[in-house]
Amino acid sequence: MNNLQRNPKIRWRREVDEVCLYIPKNREMKKLNNVGASVWELCDGSLDSKEIIEEVSKEFDVEANEIKSDVEDFINQLIQLDLLKEA
Amino acid sequence: MVEYTNSPEVVSWDVTSKCNLKCSHCYSSSSIENKDDEDLTEEDAYRLIDELSDIGVFQLILLGGEPLIRKDIFNIIDYAVKKNLDVGIATNGTIITKEIAKKLSKYNLNGIQVSIDSPQAHIHDEFRSVKGAFHKSIEGIKTLSSEGNRVIVCSVISKINCFEIENIVKIAIDNGAKEFRTIRYIPSGRGLKEFKENAINEHEANHVHGELLRLKEKYEGIIEIASDHSTDFLENEMTQEFCSAGTSTCAIKYNGNVTPCSYINNEKYVCGNVKEESFFDIWHRKTMRDFRDVRKYQGKCKGCNYIQSCKGGCRAAAIGIHEDGYLPDPYCTI
């Protein structure tokens, strides 16, 4: 499985309980909250999706199985939007 | 309290108060007679850009006056782009040459906004107080577009143009613009004087709203059509976020004063000055916090169901008319 990495063209920053993204290509701002924000932060190129799910499950104290498909869907959406890449 | 971001997403900066035109709706009362000795210096500008970049601001919009009058404007743009800010600029378009257009295109700016008030040259010129301004602006749009810049034609919606929007859109398309957007006539700066004569009424606002939806569909794929939320006060629109001043956007005046929005000029709402203190400190200052505090709202806003999204509508318009940011937007028909 490939490690996941944020598209370096996307500008972003952490707010208290969310991550704000700015997509220069279409001048769009997006907000990711809770799990989404953590997933985004974890996509620094050092982890693959299985490892990200494990990290998130520890952080939010839920079974990895319970969140697996949601997190995978979310990651796929971000890849489709060109916000994430498989390194 | 309403939610606000740790630092603004968009900052607009009036880089000068000098302008070669003298538009009757100008929020910053700019003119060629204005002195430029109070403008932020190039060094101030670099310091400011460093900070905005460091605190995670995404967009920097350069306004004026006429930004292209500043001799160091290309140094400023260059620096901001290198600092990863997504830069936009608003110009009246009258002093654009091929060389300027070419230089600007290098920076892949998020947009170069040029205002057109009417499809009729004499009406536009009258509004802008300079004969020939219309034709120069159109030439400017054409030249900018032909060099690959993303031009946004913008119209301040008022009685003079609210039934002529499609003709302005056609001019925008014919001259290569990529986007058309509207801004409401805001009673601020010189715009305050003729507000009553120029402001559209509820019936006209409804027309504009419907027209923009129709044009969006009709010209899809040809030109992007956007409108700012303040064009209307229609009930079904009211759950949308209305005013971003002081919550995700902020403004810096030519002299370094910081206010929640470029259209807000009243001294009472100057929250600090970037020549003397950090922008981040100002953003978190009590005056800025008070400005955001919807619990303090008065008049019909007090207890209004829409207060969290509407936040009293356009604060600049409320301040312009009532000199009080806790009173309702004068356009509110709710």
Ligand code: SF4
């Ligand atoms: S009363 Fe105030 S909060 Fe309510 S819709 Fe009008 S301006 Fe907005």
Ligand code: SF4
């Ligand atoms: S004060 Fe008015 S012009 Fe400024 S951001 Fe709010 S709605 Fe827009």
